[in-house]
Amino acid sequence: MHPMNSRSVSVAGLGLVSGLGSGVRHNWERALGGANGIAEIKRFETSNLLARFGSVVDRYPGLSCAERTRKVAVDVVEEALSGSCMSRSERANTGIFIGAPVFDIDWLVLADRRRRSTEDALDLMACEEWVSELGTEIGSVVESSYPAVMVNTACASGASALQLALRCMRRGRFDNAVVVASDATVCPETLTRFALISALSTRNDEPHRASRPFCEDRDGFVMGEGAAALLLQNPRRCRPIARRHHLAQLSGAGDSTDPFHRTRSSPDGRAIIRSMQKALQDAGLYPAAVGYVNAHGTSTPENDRMESLGIRKVFGDQVPPITSNKSQIGHCLTAAGGLEAVLSIMSLLDETIPPTLNYDAPDRELGMRVVTEAEHCSGLSHVLSNSFGFGGQNVSLVFSRCP
Structure with a gap:
């Protein structure tokens, strides 16, 4: 199979905010240095919560979840577009795809409080803060004439937005697209909901060691906040000056649905396997071409076990090194x-795999080679990135070096 799929689209700009800080380069340098963005939460009272820590973005104190989600989304879009040489007409014809929460958690909390209240004068200002307003705001920043497409497939939403953008661009619907993923919903209510289904780690005495992907003593995920933006361009239709600044290519995407259980995968892992196989087929690659897997790696007992099973089935005896960014950013x-x-994409540009933190009690049954320190990988050409959401919504993406 040819190493560079003629149906690929190019990545021309990036933006990133996470618990490690703001800006793509800043985040990347901190990630390679083994920084940990997970700590005790100070933004609100946590003494009555089962999990009292997370990887949060504290640059907008006092705002609601919806407003924080919008603010960081705008920040990353502005960064992704900062080096763009798109004309006004190109911006006007840019598609916008957003992976974000489908509701404002604050609105639900206030509405529930209103239903329970006996005070007729309780003031609710919830209707002003729907997350769907995010599309309008991003459209204004991009200066696009098209309405934004909002995507939600639970924890796979950001990857689904990229997959949808890729499909639309292949069909000629857009030559440029801005893809945004934003979520800043760490609050007492979300922490409680995930804790009630035993999804969260409760290592409150050592938050920095709580996210432990692929360890035998992993006990749940750590909630994080952040946003990312990617500017995609059709490399066959953009101007030569723009092509010179392309960073990487989105060369393949695959998805699958697993109806087995809302929080657990089918025991045979077939949906996870199918997602990865479809992504590789879409990119025109054999499994051996992948130099690194950026795992979903949530640090929950179930996810890490099933993802490892799927990776072994897809790659056989040639399992590439893997890492989980969630060990650093939740x-x-x-x-x-x-x-x-x-x-x-930063791994492709620097030919370096970032570390997985806290991998000090390996689960040997998983059979993975987990990268624990920044590892140079000369000639790294293709990366597979997995995102698996509750409800059995799975998406795998392949990113490749520019030819």
């Missing part, structure tokens, strides 16, 4: 696939 939920896409 699980950013609907934004996770977008953030991990940006970090996958």
Whole structure:
């Protein structure tokens, strides 16, 4: 198979905000240095919560979840477009695809409080803060004449937005697209909901060691906040000056649905396997061409076991090195696939795999080679990035070096 799929689209700009900080280069340098963005939460009272830590973005104190989600989304879009040489007409014809929460958690909390209240005068200002307003705001920043497409496939949303953009661009619907993934919904309510289904780590005495992907003593994921933006361009239709600045290519995408259980995968892992196989087929690659897998790697007992099973089935005895960004930035939920896409692209650019933190009690049964320190990988050409959402919504993406 040819190493560079003629149906690929190019990545021309990146933006990133996470618990490690703001800006793509800043995040990347901190990731390679083994920085940990997970800590005790100070933004609100946590003493009555089962999990009292996370990887949060504290640059906008006092704002609601919806407003923080919008603010960081705008920040990353502005960064992704900062080096762009798109004309006004090109911007006007740019597609916008957004992976984000489908509702404002603050609105639900206030509405529930209103239903329970006996005070007629309780003031609710919830209707002003729907997350769907995000599309209008991003459209204004991009100066696009098209409405934004909002995507939600749970924890695969960011990856789904990239997949949808790729499909639309292949069909000639757009020559340029801005893909955004944003989620800043760490609050008492979300922490409680995930804790009630035993999804969160409760290592409150050592938050920095709580996210432990692929360890035998892993006990749940750590909630994170962040946003990512990617500017995509059709390399066959853009101007030569723009082509010279392309960073990487989105060369393939695959998806699958697993109806087995809302939080667990089918025991045979077939849906996870199918997602990865479809992505490789879409990119025109054999499994051996992949130099590194950016795993979904949530640090939950179930996910890591099933993802490892799927990776072994797909790659056989040639399993590439893997890492999980969630050990450093937590699980950013609907934004996770977008953030991990940006970090996958940075791996291609620097030919370096970032570390997985806290891998000090390996689960030998998983059979993975987990990278624990920044590892140079000369000639790294293709990265597979997995995103698997609750409800059995799976997306795998392949990113490749520019030819």
